[in-house]
Amino acid sequence: MKTALKQSIAAPHRLGFLAGSGLLLLCFIWWGAHMLGRWQGVVLPSAVLPMFLHGYSMTYCFFPLFMLGFIYTAGPRWLSVPSPRLHRYLPIMLGYLLGGIAVIASAFNTSMLMLGVSVQAVAWLAALCVWLLAIKHSHVKDQLHARLIALAFALGWIGMLLALLWAVTGNTMAWLWSVQIGVWGLLLPVFLAVSHRMIPFFSGSVLQPYRPWRPSWWLYTLVGCSLLRIVLIGLQINTVLVDAIMAGVLLYTTWRWDLHQSFRVKLLAMLHAAFAWAGVAMLLATMSEALKLFGHHGLGFAPLHALTLGFFCCMLLAFVTRVTLGHSGRPLIAGGMVWTCYWAMHGVALARVLGEVLPVNQAAAYALAVLLALLALFAWSRVYLPMYWQARVDGAAG
Template sequence: MDKPIRLQPRPTEPASPPPVGPAGPILFAAPHRAMFLAGMVQAVLVFLPWTWEMLARSGVVAGPVWPWPPGWVHGLWAVYGIFPFFVFGFLLTAMPRWQGLPDTPGTAARPAWLLLCGGWLLFDGGLLFDLSSLRAGGLLLVLAGWMLALRRLYPVAFKPGAARLHPVSAWAALAAGAAGLLAWTGFALSGEAAFARAGIAVGLWWLLAPLFMVVSHRMIPFFSASALPHYEAVRPDSALVILLAASLIHGTLAAADHAAWAWPSDLAGAMTAFWLSARWQLRRSFAVPLLAMLHLGFLWLGVAWLLGGVNGLLQVSGLGTLGLAPQHALTVGFFASMSLAMVSRVSLGHAGRPLVADALTWRLALGLHAVAGLRVVADLLPGSQTLLLTLSSIGWLAVCVPWAIRLMPVYLQRRADGRPG
C-alpha cells in the first residue's frame, strides 16, 4: 500500500449562489435538496409493495400482481431508483469542491430531477396497469434525466489540470449506469431475460459499488481528519484501484453468468476493504457518532467482498451457495447504511446545523445495520427465509420513514445559519 498522507481540513468554501427568490422554490436552492428528498421518498415507496409481497409470501395477505418477476422489479427500483438520487445530489454538491470550482446552482439540477422523477412515476404506472410501453417510456425518461446530470458533471470531472481518480471514476460509474438503464429498457421492450441480468450486474458492480467506494475513499479520511484530533489520514490511491478492479471483474463475470469465478478478486477486495477500515481507525470514530456511522457503513464492504469470495469458492467447488447474502451485504449493508450516514451529514452541514447525530439518527443507523444483518442471515438460513425477509422489509420501513420525516423538512427550509444554499 502507498505511504500514509496527512490531510489538512479544507479551508472554508466559497459561498453558494444566492438563494432563489419566489420564482424558484427553496427546494432548488442547492442541488442536494431536491435529489435527497426524492431519494427518501423512493426509499419508502419502493419498499411498500415489496413489504406487501413479503407479507403475501408469509400468508398474511393476498399478494400483488407483478408483470415482471418481483425480485427483478425490486432490484431495478433499489439499484436505479433509490440510491442514484442520493449519488447525484451528493456529486452535484461535492464534486465541484473536489475540483476547486464554484458550487453548482441548485436550479441546474432541476431539469434532470424532473425527468428522473417523471420517469419513475411513468414506469410505476406501467407496472400498475401492465403496459410495457409505459414501462419502457418511463425508463427512457429516467435515462434522459441521467444523461443531463452526466452532462452537467462532465466538465467538472474532466477539468484540465485537476485531480482525476475520484471524479473521473465516479463519472465513469454513472456512465456505466446509463448503459444499465439501456439494458433494462431492452428488457422492457423485448422480454429477453439476458437484458435484465445485465442491467442488474451493471447496476451493482459497475455503477453503485464503484460510486460508493470512490466517495468513501475520498470522504471518510477527510471527515475523520476534521473530527478527530491528531488523526493521521490514510488514503492510498492503490487501495481504491484494487477495489475498483475487483468490482469491474465481478460485474463482467456476473453479466456473463459466471460470478462464482470472481472469488479471487472478491477476496482481494475484502482484504483491501478491511485494511482500509483498520487504517481509518474505526474504533476511534465512535467518539463522534455521526462519523462512526460512516465507518460502520464502510465495514460492510469488507463483509460483502468476503461473503462473495466464500460464495464463489463454495460454488466452483460444488459445495453449496450462500444465495444472495453477498449482494445484500453490499446493498443493504454498504449502500444503504452509507447513504443514511452521508446524506445525514451533508444535509445537516448544508443546512447550517450542528454536525451532530441526535439520538434518533444514531438509533436509526443502528437499526439499519440490524436490518442488513437480518437480510443477510435470511439467505444463510433457508428454513427461516420468508420470516426473516418479511422482518427485514418491515424493518427497512421502520428506519426509512422516521429518517425521512426527520430530514425532509430541512430541504424545504432556508439554512439555519442564514447563508445561501
C-alpha cells in the same frame, strides 16, 4: 408554499435528496407490501414480475438521485469549478424522479415500465454530460475521484439502456446484465470513490491525532476488481480470487481507518460502521464462490444484500444525514433518533443476510427486514425531509 418550493430547489443536494427520499420510500413500501404478503401466504398482483421490478428499482430508482445531490454539491469543490445552475440540474432531477415514479407504477400497468426507464435513461445521460463538463472545465490536477465517478455514471447509463431493452422485449438476460452493471459498475465504484475521498477527510477533521490514509492504488485495485468481476461473470468464470482480494483490502481498510476510534463521534461512526459492511459483503462473496468450486450452492443472495443493504443503504443514510445537517446550518451531531434509525438499517441488512444462510423461516426474516426498514426510513424522513424545504437555520444561502 412558494417559499418552501423555492427552498427545495435552491441547491442540488436539496432537490436530489428530497426526490431520492421520495423514491426510496416508494420502493420500500412497494417491496414491503410484497414481502409481508409472502409472509402471510398472500401473493399480491403485479403487472411486472416482482423480482425483476425489485432488481431494477432498488438499483436504479433512487440511488442515482442521491448521488447527483451529493456530487453536484461536493464535486465542484473537488474540481474548483462553479456548481451546476438551477436550469441544468432541475430538469434532470425532476425527470429522473418522474421516471422512477413511472417505474414503480408499472407494477399496475406494464406500459409504464418502458416509459419510466426511458425517461430515467435520458435524464441520466444529461446528468453525465453536466458532470463531464465540470471535469472538462477544471484545472485541478487531482481528478481521480471525479473521473472514476464519471466512468461509473457512464456504465450506469449502459445498464439503463439494457434495462430499456428488457422493458421493451422482455429479455431477461438484458435485465440481469442491467442489474450486474448497476451494482458492480455504477453503485460500488461511486460508493468506493466517495468513501475513499470523504471518510479519511471527515475522520481527520474531528479525531486527533489521526493520520488520513487514502492511497491511489486502493481505488485502482477495488474499482478495477469490481469492473473485472462483471467481465468474469460474463465469461462464466468463478470470481473467488477477485472477491478475496477485495475482501482483504476492504477489511484491512476498516482496521486502518480505525473503526473503533470513530465511535468517539456518532456521526463519524455511522460512516465507518457502514463501510465495514463492504468488507463483510466481499468476504461472504468469497465464501460463496469458494463453495461453488466444490459443487455447493453458495450463500445465495447473502453477499449481494450485505453489499446493497449493509454497505449502500447504511452508508447512504450516514452520508445524507451528515450532508443535510451541515448544509442546513445545523450542528454535526447525530441525535438519538437518527442513531436508532441507522442501527435499525444494520438490523435490516443482518436479517436479510441471516435469512439466506441460516435454517430459519425466510419469509419471516424478510418480513422482519422490511418492517425494520420502513420504521427506520419513515422515522428518519419525518425529521430530515422538512429540512430540504426550510431555510438554513444560520441564515446562509444554499
